[in-house]
Each structure stands twice: as C-alpha cells, then as structure tokens.
Amino acid sequence: MHHSKPARTAVCGQRNACERIAPPFTPIKAYTGRRLNVRIRNPRNFFAGVIFLSFGLCAVVVGRDYPMGSALRMGAGYFPLVLGALLVVLGAVICATSLFIPGEKVEPIGLRPLLLVLTAIGAFAVSVDSIGLVAATLVMTLVAAAASPESRWREVVILSIALLGLSIGVFAYGLGLPFKLLPF
Amino acid sequence: MELLSDLQLGFTVALTLQNLLYCFVGVLLGTLIGVLPGIGPVATIAMLLPATFTLPPVSALIMLAGIYYGAQYGGSTTAILVNIPGESSSVVTCLDGYAMARQGRAGPALAIAAMGSFFAGTVSTLTLAMFAPPLAEIAFQFGPAEYFSLMVLGLIAAIVLARGSLIKAIAMIILGLLLGIVGADTNTGQFRFTFGLPQLADGIGFVVVAMGLFGFSEIIANLERRAKRQVIMAEIKGLMPTREDLAASWKAVLRGTGIGAILGILPGGGAVLGSFAAYTLEKKIAKDPSRFGNGAIEGVAAPESANNAGAQTSFIPLLTLGIPSNAVMALMVGAMTIHGITPGPQVMSERPELFWGMIASMWIGNLMLVILNLPLIGIWVKLLSVPYRLLYPAILLFCCIGVYSLNNSAIDVGLALFFGLLGYLFIKLDCEPAPLLLGFVLGPMMEDNLRRAMLLSRGNPTVFLTRPLSLALLLVALALLMVVVLPAVRKKREEAFQE
Numbered sequence: 065m066h067h068s069k070p071a072r073t074a075v076c077g078q079r080n081a082c083e084r085i086a087p088p089f090t091p092i093k094a095y096t097g098r099r100l101n102v103r104i105r106n107p108r109n110f111f112a113g114v115i116f117l118s119f120g121l122c123a124v125v126v127g128r129d130y131p132m133g134s135a136l137r138m139g140a141g142y143f144p145l146v147l148g149a150l151l152v153v154l155g156a157v158i159c160a161t162s163l164f165i166p167g168e169k170v171e172p173i174g175l176r177p178l179l180l181v182l183t184a185i186g187a188f189a190v191s192v193d194s195i196g197l198v199a200a201t202l203v204m205t206l207v208a209a210a211a212s213p214e215s216r217w218r219e220v221v222i223l224s225i226a227l228l229g230l231s232i233g234v235f236a237y238g239l240g241l242p243f244k245l246l247p248f
Numbered sequence: 249m250e251l252l253s254d255l256q257l258g259f260t261v262a263l264t265l266q267n268l269l270y271c272f273v274g275v276l277l278g279t280l281i282g283v284l285p286g287i288g289p290v291a292t293i294a295m296l297l298p299a300t301f302t303l304p305p306v307s308a309l310i311m312l313a314g315i316y317y318g319a320q321y322g323g324s325t326t327a328i329l330v331n332i333p334g335e336s337s338s339v340v341t342c343l344d345g346y347a348m349a350r351q352g353r354a355g356p357a358l359a360i361a362a363m364g365s366f367f368a369g370t371v372s373t374l375t376l377a378m379f380a381p382p383l384a385e386i387a388f389q390f391g392p393a394e395y396f397s398l399m400v401l402g403l404i405a406a407i408v409l410a411r412g413s414l415i416k417a418i419a420m421i422i423l424g425l426l427l428g429i430v431g432a433d434t435n436t437g438q439f440r441f442t443f444g445l446p447q448l449a450d451g452i453g454f455v456v457v458a459m460g461l462f463g464f465s466e467i468i469a470n471l472e473r474r475a476k477r478q479v480i481m482a483e484i485k486g487l488m489p490t491r492e493d494l495a496a497s498w499k500a501v502l503r504g505t506g507i508g509a510i511l512g513i514l515p516g517g518g519a520v521l522g523s524f525a526a527y528t529l530e531k532k533i534a535k536d537p538s539r540f541g542n543g544a545i546e547g548v549a550a551p552e553s554a555n556n557a558g559a560q561t562s563f564i565p566l567l568t569l570g571i572p573s574n575a576v577m578a579l580m581v582g583a584m585t586i587h588g589i590t591p592g593p594q595v596m597s598e599r600p601e602l603f604w605g606m607i608a609s610m611w612i613g614n615l616m617l618v619i620l621n622l623p624l625i626g627i628w629v630k631l632l633s634v635p636y637r638l639l640y641p642a643i644l645l646f647c648c649i650g651v652y653s654l655n656n657s658a659i660d661v662g663l664a665l666f667f668g669l670l671g672y673l674f675i676k677l678d679c680e681p682a683p684l685l686l687g688f689v690l691g692p693m694m695e696d697n698l699r700r701a702m703l704l705s706r707g708n709p710t711v712f713l714t715r716p717l718s719l720a721l722l723l724v725a726l727a728l729l730m731v732v733v734l735p736a737v738r739k740k741r742e743e744a745f746q747e
Contacts, residue, residue, distance in 0.1 A: 109416070112677040115670075116419045123426050123441070130438055136707030140438035143695040147426045154419040170676055177471035178672065181644065182665055185464060188648045189661035201645060208641040212471050215637050223638055227645055239299055241653045 106167030113158030120151030180211035195247040197236060201228045255377060258604030262612055267307050267605065274311035275613045278318020279620055282334045283326050283628045285470075287643055289319045289335075290685075291463035293579045294455045295650035297586065305587035306602050310609040312583055316576050317369065317559045317610065320519055321617045324361040324552050325628050329354055332632070337519035337555040340527040344540060344547030356489035357548050360497050362621050364553035368505040369614035372560040375509055376567075377607050380596065383568040387593035390569075392700035393711050397721040399694050402571055404725040405514050406683050408732045417683050420674075424684035427452060428691020435699060447659040454582045456651055456660050457688055458575070460667020461674070461681040463647045467640050468672050487622060489545075497549035500530055508554030512561035514573065522558035523551035560610055567603060568593055571690070575682045578689040 104110045123144055133139025184207040191200040205224035209215040236243045261267060281292045293312050300308035323335030328345035341361065348357040390398070407417040430441045431451030442448040489497075507529060508522030530550045531540045540547050563580075565573045570592030572578040584591050589599065596603045621628070651664045674681055705711035712718050 108677045109413070111673075112416055112419075112679050115673065115677070116423060119423055119426065126441055126443075130440060131436070134707065135702055135709065138435075138695075138699045138702065140433040140436045140440055143698070144426060144429060144440060147422050147429075151419060151422045151426065154415060154422065158415055158419065168678075173676065174468075174472035177468050178669075181464065181468045181471065182669060184644060185648060185661060185665045185668065188645075188652075189658045189665065192648075192652055192661070193658045204645055204648065205641045208644050209637070212637045212640070214635070219638065220641075223641060227642055230642075231645060231649060235649050235653065239302065241298065242656060243653075 102163055104162060106162035106165055107170050108167055109158050109162035109165075111170065113155045113160075113162060115155070116151050116158060117155030120148050120153075120155055123148030124152060176213070177211045180207060184208035184211070193244065196245050197231060197243040198228065198245055199247065201231050251377060254381075254600065254604050255608060257600060258606075258608030261306060261601045261605030262310065262608035266304075267310055267609060268612070270303070270307040270311040271314050271609045271613045272616055274314020275318035275321075275617050275620065278315040278320075279322035279325075279617065279628065280631070281315070282319035282322020282324075282338075283631055284639065285326070285332055285334050287466070287639075288462060289316045290458050290575050290579060291466070291643075291647065292319075293576065293583070294458045294463065295646050297455055297579075297583055298650055298653040300583065301586070305584070305589060306605045308587060309580070309583060309602065309606050310613075312580060313563070313606060313610060314613045316519075317556060317613065318617055320552075320556045320559050321362065321365055321621050322628065323555075324365070324548075325358065325621060325625060326632060328357045328361065328548065329625075329629055330632060335519075335555075337523045337559075338552075340523050340551045341548055343527070344542070344544050347541060347543035348545065348548065351543050353543065355487040356493050356545065358625060359487045359489050359622065360493060360501075360545055360549045361552040362618050364497070364501040364504065364549045365556040366614050366618045367501055368508060368553035368557035369560060369617075370611060371505050372509045372512070372557040373607060373611045373614070375561055376564055376610070377604075380564055380568050380603075380607075383564065384593035384596050387569050389717065391715070392697040392704065393715050393718045394721065396694060396697040396701055397712055397718040397725070398569065398571060399690050399697070401721045401725040401728075402565075402573065403683075403687065403690065404728055406574075406686050408728050412678055412680055414732065416679050420679055420681070420684040421687040424687025424689075425691040425694065427457065427684075428688040429695055434692065434696065445659065447657060451692070452663060452688075453651075453654060453660055454578065454685070454689060455654050456664045457667050458579055458685055459647050459651050460664040460669075461671035461685060462575070463643070464664065464668025465671030465675055465681075467644060468668070469675050470636065471640065493545050497545045500526075500546035500550040501553045503529060504550035504553030505557045507550075508557030509561045511554075512558030512573075513564050519555040519559040519562070522554035526550040526554035556614075563606075563610075566591055567595060567606075570595075572686065575685045578685050581689055 127141055127144040127148060130141030130144065131139035132141045132145065135142075184204045187207055188200050188204040191203055202224055205227050206220065209220040209223070232245065235241050236245060262271065277292065277296075278289065281287050281289065292315055296312065296315070300311065303311075319335050320337060323333060323338035324341050324345065326332045326334040327338040327341040328349050331342050331346040331349075333339045333342055345357050345361070348354065403421050407414060407421065426441075428451070430448060432439055432442075432449050439449060504522075504526040507526045508519075511522040511525060512519070527540075527547060527550060530544075530546045531537050534540065534544070534546065562573050562577055565571050566577045566580055570581075570590070572581050572591075581591050584595075589595060589602070647664075648661055651661050652658060654660060671681055674684075701711055702709070712722060
C-alpha cells in the first residue's frame with residue numbers, strides 16, 4: 065500500500081475536522097490521449113469498496129458453476145449470484161464516489177498488536193489439537209502479551225499460569241469439555 | 249386473566265433455585281462486562297455459549313439474556329464515575345453523568361440511572377408480556393412471502409438506523425447474507441463456497457463470525473489506541489437524589505422508557521439507538537438546553553432508561569417472529585438453535601415455560617441489578633483499575649476456547665482469526681459490523697423463504713405485492729428508505745448521531 069506516512073497523533077478526537085480530511089495522496093495517472101488526474105479523495109470508502117468488490121467478484125466467479133435453476137425452482141446458484149452481483153455494483157459505486165467526495169484518511173495501522181494478536185490466535189488454533197490445551201494456553205498468552213508494549217514479563221508469567229489453571233479447571237474439568245490436555 | 253396465569257407460570261419457572269442462580273450469574277457477568285470497556289455483550293455471549301451446552305434451555309437463555317440487559321446497568325456506572333462508557337449504549341450518559349460527578353453529585357446520578365433503568369425494565373417486561381402473544385398470533389398467518397418481506401423490512405430498518413454511511417451498511421448486509429449461505433444448500437445439497445473444506449459443509453458458525461468481528465478485532469483496536477486510562481474517580485457522597493432531582497427526572501424517565509421501548513422493537517434497534525434518541529429529545533424539549541452537558545440530571549435519566557427498555561423490548565421480534573433485530577439477538581437465535589428450539593411464534597405455545605420463564609426472569613434480573621449496582625458500586629469501580637494489559641490475554645484465551653469448543657474444531661478458530669482481521673479492517677474503514685452479522689443470520693432464512701414463496705406462486709414474483717400483509721411490510725420498508733433518502737431527514741439523522 066502506498067500511504068504517505070501519516071503523522072502519529074495521540075488522540076484522534078482532539079484534532080479539528082479539517083486536519084482529518086485526507087490529503088489527496090499518490091495520484092493514479094492514466095494516459096488516455098490527455099492526462100487524467102484521478103485521486104482517491106476518500107481512502108476509507110475506497111478501500112471498503114475494494115473489499116466489497118473483491119468479495120462480490122469472488123462470489124460471482126466461484127458461484128458461476130452452481131446450477132441456476134429458474135425463478136420457479138431456484139437452483140443453488142440463484143441467490144448467491146444475485147447477491148454477488150449486487151455486491152460488485154455496490155463496491156464499484158463506493159469506490160467511484162470515493163474519487164470525488166472527500167473524506168477522512170485511514171488511521172495508521174498498528175502492526176505490532178495486529179500481527180501478534182493474530183499470531184496468538186493462530187498459534188492456539190495450530191497447537192490445541194496437536195500438543196494439547198496446556199501448551200496451547202501457554203503459547204497463546206505469551207504471544208498475546210507481547211502485543212502490548214506495556215506488558216511486564218514477571219506479570220505475564222504469573223498471568224499465564226493463572227490462566228492455565230482457569231482454562232483447565234473451568235473448561236476441561238468444570239464444564240467437562242473434551243480437550244486434549246497434553247501432547248501424549 | 250390469561251396474562252396473570254401466564255406470568256404466574258413464568259415466575260414459578262424463574263424462581264426455582266437453579267434459574268435464580270443462572271439469572272444472577274448472567275446479570276453479574278453483564279455488569280462486569282458493562283463496566284469493563286473493550287468487551288461487549290456480543291463477544292461475551294458468544295464466549296459463553298459452549299458453557300451452556302449442558303444446561304437446560306430455560307436456564308441457558310435466562311443467563312444469556314441477563315448478560316445483555318445487565319451490561320446496560322454496568323455501562324452507566326463507569327460512564328458516570330470515570331467518563332468511560334463501558335458499553336456503546338452509555339456513550340451519551342458520559343456527557344451529563346460525568347459532569348454531575350465532577351460537581352460531587354455522582355451518587356444521585358448513579359441512583360437515578362439505576363432507578364430509571366429499573367422502572368424501564370419493569371415497563372418493558374410488561375410490554376413484552378402484553379404484546380408478544382397478539383404479535384405471535386399475527387405471525388402464525390405468515391407464509392413464506394410474508395417472512396421474506398418481513399426480513400427485507402428488518403434489514404432495511406437495520407440500515408436506516410445504523411450509524412454512518414448508508415451504502416456501506418447495505419454492502420455489509422449483502423456481504424453478511426452471502427457469508428450466511430456458505431455450506432451445503434439445504435434444498436439441493438450443492439456445496440457452496442466451501443473451497444474444498446469439509447468443515448465448511450455445515451456453513452460458517454455464527455459464533456465464529458461474531459467472535460472475529462466483535463471480539464478479536466476490538467482487542468486489536470484497543471491495543472492500538474493504548475489510551476492511558478486515567479481513572480480519576482469522582483467521590484460518591486450519598487446516593488439519595490434530592491427532591492428536585494426526582495421532580496426533574498421522573499418525566500425524563502417516562503419519555504426515555506417510551507422511546508427506548510419503541511426503538512428496541514424495531515429491527516436494527518436495541519439499546520444503543522434508544523439512548524441517543526432519548527438524550528436528543530430531552531435536549532430539544534428542555535427549557536434551557538444549555539444545561540445539558542453541564543450536569544443536567546435528565547441527561548442521565550432519559551438515556552439510561554431508554555437503553556434498558558430497548559435492550560429488553562428487542563426480544564419481542566425474536567420471540568414472536570423468530571427474526572433477530574440486532575447482533576445480540578442474532579446470537580440468541582444461535583443459542584436457541586443449539587438447544588433445539590426454533591425461534592418463532594410457536595415457541596410461546598409449544599414451550600410456554602421457556603417463554604414466560606424468560607420474561608419473568610428479566611424482571612427478577614432487573615431487581616438483582618439494582619441491588620448489585622447501588623450498594624456494591626465501589627467494587628465495580630475498583631475493577632477499572634485492573635490494567636488492560638492483564639485483561640486482554642485472558643479475554644483472548646477465553647474467546648479462543650469458546651470458539652474451539654463449539655465444535656471441537658481448530659479450523660473454527662482459524663476462521664475466527666480471518667474474521668478478526670476482516671473486522672479490524674472494517675473498524676479502520678468505518679464500516680459498522682452489526683448489519684453484517686444480522687445479514688449473516690438471516691441469509692439462509694431469506695433464501696429459503698424466497699424459494700418457497702416463488703414455488704408456491706408458480707414462479708410469479710408479484711406474490712410479494714398481491715398478498716396484503718406482505719405488501720404492507722414492503723411498503724413500510726419503502727417508506728423507511730424514502731425517509732432516509734430525503735435530505736431533511738437525513739440531516740436530522742446525522743445530527744442525532746453527532747451528539
């Protein structure tokens with residue numbers, strides 16, 4: 065993505081409205097006989113539109129082989145195709161309007177919490193069936209704790225042991241949910 | 249009086265020791281998450297669903313309902329004392345509640361909030377008891393065409409009442425509908441959008457979607473903000489409101505209850521909308537609007553009554569029509585399905601003990617909440633001093649365990665991760681996730697009813713317009729849509745959400 069690096073500002077509510085309007089960043093230049101200067105004036109809407117557009121396209125493309133049926137007897141492909149097409153249209157409209165009507169820029173993305181929280185969840189998913197709940201709990205809490213710069217390691221160790229006790233005591237024994245606890 | 253005997257049945261169910269206990273657990277948890285910012289009722293209910301597997305359905309639903317309305321009480325406590333809305337429905341309470349607290353009048357503000365909530369809870373419980381049976385009668389006459397039109401109305405209302413951009417809300421709903429039909433088609437058995445994963449044959453679990461969109465993504469966003477939560481707690485000197493306070497606020501409580509109850513019934517409504525609308529109204533009709541924001545007690549009484557009333561009346565469409573009106577109700581549909589109950593008008597006649605037991609428990613739960621919230625207020629505020637760095641790993645872990653144990657499926661956790669990422673992007677891009685979840689739950693129902701309606705009418709799409717009930721529902725939907733497109737109303741809507 066080609067953001068001009070946005071200034072880090074502490075509290076978004078404190079800034080006045082005009083500062084929050086996105087500066088027209090990185091023009092998309094198209095050469096069509098004469099120069100067009102298209103700018104994304106509303107980045108939030110533009111990227112939202114892209115997401116909708118891609119989901120819609122995906123639905124239409126993946127769903128094209130499902131039997132359509134008729135309006136009387138709708139096949140498996142009827143409803144998804146209608147929805148997918150609608151989503152494509154809406155996504156395109158949202159993208160298109162974002163080129164003309166200005167809006168707020170996207171707040172900077174905090175990579176550390178994003179990546180580490182997702183990794184922690186992923187680690188739990190990968191490990192819970194293979195090496196069991198005990199290890200999964202420990203791995204997950206340790207990775208998750210690293211997501212916040214405020215975490216202190218002594219606290220984290222105590223916290224993860226306490227959570228381990230809770231998850232085994234309450235979920236595995238208390239509620240009797242069938243967990244594999246240990247790797248062997 | 250049939251109502252009395254029904255309510256009596258309800259109370260005999262709700263007053264058993266076990267159900268009282270689960271009601272208490274529900275409202276206690278609700279208060280807890282209401283006080284704590286960063287975790288809401290949707291994620292909590294999703295997290296606790298697996299824990300209710302072994303319970304009888306009545307107890308499970310009583311507890312889950314308690315979480316929702318309990319959160320409305322808890323949210324006001326922190327809004328008033330420390331200017332942090334624990335729940336989005338308490339955002340407006342901060343304005344005048346915290347102002348009162350700074351003037352040393354935190355006690356009366358808390359007392360009025362709790363008393364208003366209790367009054368609203370009582371009224372809306374009665375409303376639920378009175379209006380649900382006749383509505384269910386009407387619902388019995390619904391055919392597939394009516395159900396389809398009703399869902400269209402519901403989704404349109406959800407768009408109209410949502411905050412932010414209309415067109416993005418529509419796109420979110422359609423995306424939700426699409427995600428809802430992933431899995432084996434119920435009519436033809438065709439696998440749709442399963443991408444070769446056998447785990448997707450039964451569709452994506454609603455808990456997976458809810459947890460990702462409302463649980464995981466919130467945690468990431470909260471960590472990013474890292475706003476220093478400076479807890480400057482206002483001192484509480486005496487809880488009793490003065491005679492002037494009561495005189496000033498009883499009308500506001502009445503108005504708030506009315507607005508909240510009505511907006512709660514509407515699809516897309518619920519607790520949040522009512523509190524905003526009630527506050528705006530109080531400010532509009534006040535003799536001296538400038539008092540608002542500077543500690544006007546009506547500014548606490550009205551929204552707090554409204555959010556509690558709305559939380560409770562939003563059960564009406566679910567229990568009578570089987571249609572969820574907001575994200576929490578969408579989860580309740582899931583909870584009922586897990587316990588083998590199909591939400592809809594037949595619940596009342598086939599499982600009267602469940603229906604009336606739940607209603608009676610709501611009133612009992614409200615009573616418990618007053619007791620929990622007023623004398624024990626100090627404990628709740630102490631909780632706020634638990635730093636977020638200790639809370640979020642716990643929330644994250646319990647969310648993961650919750651998602652996993654629904655089907656003992658690690659794939660579900662992976663899917664929830666995907667929805668967490670998607671939800672985070674939606675937060676960044678200003679897209680409200682609630683309409684998506686609503687569409688997700690309604691997707692399969694809508695397709696099914698559309699198919700059946702078309703089959704019954706021999707492929708004639710005018711069936712939606714020729715059946716009077718269906719036509720009426722569609723006309724209401726159209727009117728709602730027109731209203732929002734009209735520039736004057738649109739401006740009002742934006743103003744109302746600006747507050």
